[in-house]
Amino acid sequence: MERRALGHTGLRVGEIGLGTEHLSLDAATMEAVLGSAVDAGADYVDLLYCHPRTRHAEFWEAFGPALAPRRESFILAAHWGNPGPGDIDECERAFADALPLIGGHAEVAMVDVVEEWGGWCAQSFERLE
Numbered sequence: 001m002e003r004r005a006l007g008h009t010g011l012r013v014g015e016i017g018l019g020t021e022h023l024s025l026d027a028a029t030m031e032a033v034l035g036s037a038v039d040a041g042a043d044y045v046d047l048l049y050c051h052p053r054t055r056h057a058e059f060w061e062a063f064g065p066a067l068a069p070r071r072e073s074f075i076l077a078a079h080w081g082n083p084g085p086g087d088i089d090e091c092e093r094a095f096a097d098a099l100p101l102i103g104g105h106a107e108v109a110m111v112d113v114v115e116e117w118g119g120w121c122a123q124s125f126e127r128l129e
Contacts, residue, residue: 001041017044049079
């Protein structure tokens, strides 16, 4: 698969990525999809945006074990938002709670629903630094 620069990050990713929002929640499907992605050369994964403890826990329970043996094969984009501007403390908790489930880090932190600079958006970037 052809690889391309991911913006100005210095990262190079396959031209086809994997979005996880609508993946089946059963472990066998999650395992098969992530295995197929690696086999095809897809290495960019946009994670489901939600709090792993309070929303969609079943996604994280299936995704984490399927990801673990392949973690170094992927560049993960984790969302900062639930799914958009809201309680900034809850957004920080959701992001922090997701990190141990994905190997302790995300290569990309994606701030959702940026409608204007300032307020929620500026505070989000300050907390991610």
